[in-house]
Amino acid sequence: MDNALLSLQGITKVFPGVRALSEVALELYSGEVTALVGENGAGKSTLVKVLTGIHSPDGGQILLDGKTVKFANPHDAASAGITAIHQETVLFDDLSVAENIFIGHAPRGRFGLIDRGAMRREAAVLLEKVGARIDPSTRLRNLGIASKHQVAIARALSIDARIVIMDEPTAALSQQEIEELYALVETLKRDGKAILFISHKFDEIFRIADRYTVFRDGEFVGRGRIKETDSASLVRMMVGRDVEGVFPPRTSEIGEPVVEVSGYAHPTEFDDLSFTLCRGEILGFYGLVGAGRSELMQSLFGMTRPSSGVLVIDGVTVTSSSPADAIAAGLVYVPEDRGGQGAITGLPIFRNVSLPSLSAVSHEGIRGGFVSMAKEFALTQKYVSRLELKASALDQQVGQLSGGNQQKVVIAKWLATQPKVIILDEPTKGIDIGSKAAVHAFMRELAAEGLAVIMVSSEIPEVLGMSDRIFVMRAGRKVAEYDRDSATPELLVRAAAGIDGSAQAA
Amino acid sequence: MNEPVVNESVQRMIPQRSQGSFRRLAGSWETLLIFIAVAIFFINVQASPYFLDPWNLSDATFNFTEKAMIAFAMALLIVSGEIDLSVASIIALASTAMGFALQLGADTPLLVLVGLGTGLLCGAFNGLLVASLGLPSIVVTIGTLSLFRGIAYIVLGDQAYSGYPDSFAFFGQGYVWWVITFEMVLFAVAALVFGLLLHRTGFGRAVYAIGNNPTAALFSGIRVPRVKFLLFLMTGVMAGVAAVCLTSRLGSTRPSIAFGWELEIVTMVVLGGVNILGGAGTIPGVVLAAIIMGMVTFGFGLLNVPGIVMSIFIGLLLILVIALPKVLAAAAARLK
Amino acid sequence: MSHSRDVLLGLAVIVLVGVVSLRFPGFAAPGSLAGVFNDSAILIILALGQMAVILTRCIDLSMASNLALVGMITAMINASFPAFPIAGLIVLAILIGGLLGGINGLLVWKAGIPPIVVTLGTLTIFRGLIFVLTDGQWVNAHEMSASYKAFPRAEFLSTPVLSWFAVLTIIGMAVFLTRAPAGRAMYAAGGNPNAAVYAGIDTGKTRALAFVIAGGLAGLSGYLWVSRYAVAYVDVAGGFELDVIAACVIGGISIAGGVGTVVGCVLGALFLGVIKNALPVVNISPFWQLAISGAAIIIAVILNARAEKRPGRLILERAVAAPVANVSRSSAAQRGADSA
Helix, strand or coil: CCCCCEEEEEEEEEECCEEEEEEEEEEECCCCEEEEECCCCCCHHHHHHHHCCCCCCCEEEEEECCEEECCCCHHHHHHCCEEEECCCCCCCCCCEHHHHHHCCCCCECHHHCECHHHHHHHHHHHHHHCCCCCCCCCEHHHCCHHHHHHHHHHHHHHCCCCEEEEECCCCCCCHHHHHHHHHHHHHHHHCCCEEEEECCCHHHHHHHCCEEEEEECCEEEEEEEHHHCCHHHHHHHHHCCCCCCCCCCCCCCCCCEEEEEEEEECCCCCCCEEEEEECCCEEEEECCCCCCHHHHHHHHCCCCCCCEEEEEECCEECCCCCHHHHHHCCEEEECCCHHHHHCCCCCEHHHHHHHHHCCCCECCHHHCCEECHHHHHHHHHHHHHHCCCCCCCCCCEHHHCCHHHHHHHHHHHHHCCCCCEEEEECCCCCCCHHHHHHHHHHHHHHHHCCCEEEEECCCHHHHHHHCCEEEEEECCEEEEEEECCCCCHHHHHHHHHCCCHHHHHC | CCCCCCCCCCCCCCCCCCCCHHHHHHCCHHHHHHHHHHHHHHHHHHHCCCCCCHHHHHHHCHHHHHHHHHHHHHHHHHHCCCCCCCHHHHHHHHHHHHHHHHHCCCCHHHHHHHHHHHHHHHHHHHHHHHHHCCCCHHHHHHHHHHHHHHHHHHHHCCCCEECCCHHHHHHHHCEEECCEEHHHHHHHHHHHHHHHHHHHEHHHHHHHHHHHCHHHHHHCCCCHHHHHHHHHHHHHHHHHHHHHHHHHHHCEECCCCCCCHHHHHHHHHHHCCCCCCCCCCCHHHHHHHHHHHHHHHHHHHHCCCCHHHHHHHHHHHHHHHHHHHHHHHHHHHHHC | CHHHHHHHHHHHHHHHHHHHHHHCHHHHCHHHHHHHHHHHHHHHHHHHHHHHHHHCCCCCCCHHHHHHHHHHHHHHHHHHCCCCCHHHHHHHHHHHHHHHHHHHHHHHHCCCCCHHHHHHHHHHHHHHHHHHHHCCCCECHHHCCHHHHHHHHCEECCEEHHHHHHHHHHHHHHHHHHHCHHHHHHHHHHHCHHHHHHCCCCHHHHHHHHHHHHHHHHHHHHHHHHHHHCCECCCCCCCHHHHHHHHHHHCCCCCCCCCCCHHHHHHHHHHHHHHHHHHHHCCCCCCHHHHHHHHHHHHHHHHHHHHHCCCCCCCCCCCCCCCHHHHHHHHHHHHHHHHC
């Protein structure tokens, strides 16, 4: 096992305004699991796209069995024996499970037509292999998140590949399904496949990986054998400094309760959720991807109507039929999907910031209803400079800004409405370290000014470092609540993954 | 790379504009349209000695003023990411309703009211289906395209209403001053009103936001369904206005009135630089596109070129003006 | 889910026929129904072409103009060279139509222009070209050869050739869209273009192919239409593009792409055909037809939206002990039962 099956040398990928990968290196070995470690925005997803032929690199070379290869499209990569389980499920809701597994390379019968019987049979075998109990003829739309993920894994295995890439494969799985996945990884290793395993969970990396490679900000930082390292040094490589002291200290006084949520429920997304939030407090929401946290927040924000439950802000019961109502009641939401829901990337900065405050930036009197550009620019200037936004001009399109600066525009937009409660959903996902620290410092500032802050985060250090209290959700329900002092990473992971904490402790 | 975040004591001011207003203007779609308009103007002057006659020019405006009134409202609708293909059918139904009212003895003010009211109701119906029920506007308005004109056919069959009162003729045939027709005035007023609405009001901001990203607009507190409903309502009313003008000009109502106008109106809007996918476009652009289409029609008419050949020209223009920037951009990217 | 929709639509067509034949028993006679099918044949052929385009999240407004242009070309060739074999003429019609569709496809694929803009442009251009070709002259019945006019009416197994063309198109498209990799790619490219890239499907090429298919079928329909009605002029099938889209929408082809069946599409076209044929039978003025198809489109799009309504994400576990996969399957079954 001395020669790498796949070796990447000096791979560079540049997007307009961003150097996503800068001369990175990676080696994968047959029968071994290599963990790719790095923060969000380190370039892991871009690397996966280069390996699977979605992006072609701007520099460097890929060696397969020591020979240079080029992947012009996903088909080339698949033919070379590379398959991937992607982070976001890239599947087709309106096709059957069997077809989702085989689209693009279905078994053929007469006249080159698809042999549907064979396809269903082979799909059933693959589903069995990944431990999924799903009928191959079900329409994908009718499956839950975890089942969809299993279909994605089965799809990856349907290509007889030598190299399997797993991009955060366990993010949405329950503990039992995760165990089944580990067993599958062991099988693949025995079959001599080379596995690239991308994960944020250190316990997982130390459990199944043989080697590691670390990226930071699109650059290669180091690699080695898992046996010869520990989590502290991995974190140091990942972050470039020690984790301690990264988060700003608490400065706020926790005041009287502002938000009271009781009995919030939705038919398919969450059930029986109640909590209280005080002025100056940061309440962290932790859970696995798909635990229903964002769904709860969007319901509080008026996007979906709960089937039951009451939201009280400052003693007033709020019933929102749209976000406009929630904003009027002083509750704002910074969504996780910045480009899709947070910022309007095609519009200039100032038009994004003024959007929820249009009546505040309008003329008064006879020109009432007409927007005052002077007021609009003044409002924008005030809030973006407070957030230290880096932009060339206020009429620059938001889409041209870096992720961190886009996030600042979204936050500035909300601060301009002078809210009482701000919900931040994965506020630092995919943004650079500098902006991350700025966002964290700013959250503290907001709390100190008396805002009530809710932070949804899947990053344990962030949750532990920022929250005054932590609320853990699993499968749409509350499973635990901790004080900042009593929470530990182990407790959070156990609660979120559904391992009975008391039983384990005993 | 991991520089500490420094809190500058003096906060940096970000300039408001990245380009001067001249450079922004020079690179705009409207400037391109002005050049096209000037070129067509001179070609027409060269081609026919009758072109510059003020009365001829005045007459020529009739072939675009009614369509343009609807195009302004349609521009807002398309900027918001929706479309209304039923506008020509609304004209037919509104005109039929006016003819029907005429049979019952309605006078001119009532006729106008009936025309506008019918437009309003039709717009509200479209708006209800699209904004409240969340249905795709292209399919809904193909449905109402058939439905509205279909009702006109049920009422009229192969008959026609005529005998509108003389006072009614003013809307489509009257002159306000010298060669300035009443329709030109309406055209100018509509351009101004919709221009201000789109470019100067909070409502206009919301329209752009919705067209760029309806989800993010909703997440920013814009009442998306309400805005869309109002846009359909406005488009319906403008179709009602056009119905009054056209019926007045023709002096009669047939169910086939304004047949096929929806596509000409959409062409006008798209030629005016409005992105058919939503999010971008201006009213000055649509004004210019209306004038260009009017001049092309008029110029070809003077040269005795049949209308259908002009439609080839308009069709080509539509595809070329949209394809050219994309093809040039792609070529530039490849050169890099 | 879409199968149950097809069944419902099929029942609607049967009920429609039943209601009409309650008062006029002759309407449901086999001969009469075969006539309805024959009358709907061209609409069926066109709707199947449009379906391929709509599946890929595009739309083709130029089909009726394409039909008229190709129909005129075949009529002019026939008028000038009566000896030109009909089979050759049909192949030529399909090729020219496919070529015109290919222009649409290339502009969508390579120039990246939205399909509605492209086909709005080619709608006027194709029809304008007829005028340029003919200078506005008609090609009348007496200028066409007897074999040209007779072919669609000729009977094979006591069924007109026109109907056979529709049957062949139905079978061909059904096999293509359910069994051929390129046909399945249309569902994928329209259902989730982003994911299609990961599956190695070239969305642009797939769309272009759909336009070529739609164009080819429009060309075929061009010959069938002109020979059946024995006249060719500029305004042949004017506005018919909307009937075609209407048939697709009624047939449950989702305008958002990726959803729809051949059976549904054919039933949608038949639904319109039955109405068109039933109106004179029940003594309602044919002027009602437009309004009825408009109302049918609106009702269909409302029903489609209800069927496609996305449930929330399935996050909550229903039963405590059951693994997630089983739970979601049983809840899916429940929803299926609810909607049935």
